Amino acid sequence: MKTLLTGGAGYIGSHTAVAMIEAGHDVVIVDNYYNSSPEAVRRVEQITGREIPLYEADAADKEVMREILKKEMPDCIIHFAGLKAVGESVAKPVEYYRNNIDTTLTLLELMKELRLTNFVFSSSATVYGDDNIPPFTETMPKGACTNPYGWTKWMQEQILRDAQTASAADEGTPELSVVLLRYFNPVGAHESGLIGEDPQGIPNNLMPYISQVAVGRRDHLTVFGDDYDTPDGTCRRDYIHVMDLAEGHVKAAEYAAGNKGTEVFNLGTGEPYSVLEMVEAFGKACGHPVKYEIGPRRAGDVQDSWANADKAKEILGWEAKRGLDEICRDAWNWQSKNPNGFNA
Numbered sequence: 087m088k089t090l091l092t093g094g095a096g097y098i099g100s101h102t103a104v105a106m107i108e109a110g111h112d113v114v115i116v117d118n119y120y121n122s123s124p125e126a127v128r129r130v131e132q133i134t135g136r137e138i139p140l141y142e143a144d145a146a147d148k149e150v151m152r153e154i155l156k157k158e159m160p161d162c163i164i165h166f167a168g169l170k171a172v173g174e175s176v177a178k179p180v181e182y183y184r185n186n187i188d189t190t191l192t193l194l195e196l197m198k199e200l201r202l203t204n205f206v207f208s209s210s211a212t213v214y215g216d217d218n219i220p221p222f223t224e225t226m227p228k229g230a231c232t233n234p235y236g237w238t239k240w241m242q243e244q245i246l247r248d249a250q251t252a253s254a255a256d257e258g259t260p261e262l263s264v265v266l267l268r269y270f271n272p273v274g275a276h277e278s279g280l281i282g283e284d285p286q287g288i289p290n291n292l293m294p295y296i297s298q299v300a301v302g303r304r305d306h307l308t309v310f311g312d313d314y315d316t317p318d319g320t321c322r323r324d325y326i327h328v329m330d331l332a333e334g335h336v337k338a339a340e341y342a343a344g345n346k347g348t349e350v351f352n353l354g355t356g357e358p359y360s361v362l363e364m365v366e367a368f369g370k371a372c373g374h375p376v377k378y379e380i381g382p383r384r385a386g387d388v389q390d391s392w393a394n395a396d397k398a399k400e401i402l403g404w405e406a407k408r409g410l411d412e413i414c415r416d417a418w419n420w421q422s423k424n425p426n427g428f429n430a
């Protein structure tokens with residue numbers, strides 16, 4: 087199967103490219119390098135020993151994407167391309183709605199035109215909002231999001247659902263297969279240490295922040311609140327190894343190729359860890375304690391978020407295999423070998 091990965095030079099896309107190739111599929115990547123570098127794709131080629139067709143393009147640019155899709159005619163599109171920084175989305179909502187929604191609309195228009203049918207989308211656990219109580223199951227109603235980034239995911243899910251429904255009703259177009267993947271907290275890196283998460287500027291997310299403290303790029307972590315109603319007072323999340331997540335995409339793309347309709351799957355482990363548990367586990371992996379201070383709560387944070395991951399296991403035959411030790415080991419391996427990310 088040939089899969090086209092928009093945003094395939096990014097963190098999750100590059101790891102998925104490795105998993106796809108290892109599962110025997112072909113990969114084509116489209117990225118505008120807004121938040122990534124072609125070096126990541128060169129490293130994927132190094133890991134897999136395969137040359138990957140790579141296009142520098144904006145996935146919202148219809149003319150350019152038409153030519154790429156006409157040339158490649160992929161069996162499945164996996165749409166990673168998007169802006170993803172929660173705080174930035176509050177400051178730049180229009181840019182977030184424009185980029186995230188436009189890319190999806192462009193791809194849907196071109197899929198209809200070129201009679202392409204299979205689509206896998208990077209959604210997020212953030213669509214459960216803060217009304218639902220974990221573990222989150224796919225049948226729960228979507229909640230109210232706490233920031234524009236979350237709303238873009240919420241809206242893209244709806245757009246894709248509606249397009250699928252219309253395609254099923256229209257005899258003139260082939261029926262779409264849409265798989266919505268709700269990621270929990272992707273962390274870790276490929277075990278080679280050649281690819282990993284490389285945030286620009288000050289990391290917003292916990293794991294890259296911890297890694298940068300551990301490697302000496304930052305002085306200490308600020309823990310955002312220790313007065314939550316949890317055993318140690320800090321928030322709990324479902325941290326999933328990025329290679330487990332990547333393997334979930336292989337299963338999802340294979341599922342999309344064999345089924346019609348819209349399906350939603352949580353990709354998580356089902357097991358929550360607190361911020362302080364993550365700090366401690368990372369300290370063990372890197373061989374020294376990670377310095378931290380307790381600070382105030384961060385606006386918009388939910389206390390608890392973790393998956394019920396049964397559906398992906400039952401239908402896709404997928405479950406996360408790597409635990410917290412592997413997560414911290416691989417994150418540290420990547421960070422210590424590439425202290426300045428791909429720019430080293």
Ligand code: NAD
Pocket residue numbers: 092093094095096097098099116117118119120121122123143144145146165166167168169170185189208209210211269270271272
């Ligand atoms: P990332 O920023 O590393 O990767 C996204 C890639 O898309 C980048 O390489 C960027 O350059 C590219 N891109 C952005 N806009 C583009 C456009 N218009 N045209 C072409 N390329 C474009 O982020 P990631 O962590 O790999 O996330 C991938 C997807 O998963 C995103 O849609 C993100 O919202 C979603 N997601 C991520 C997380 C997470 O915690 N990392 C959680 C849930 C969902």
Ligand code: UDP
Pocket residue numbers: 271290291292293295307308309310311320321322323361384387391
């Ligand atoms: N967190 C923290 N300090 C940081 C970054 C994050 O204490 O510098 C906490 C944050 O409050 C949350 C958890 O770590 O409870 C995971 O945050 P992240 O931003 O990685 O993921 P999300 O909140 O989107 O699930």
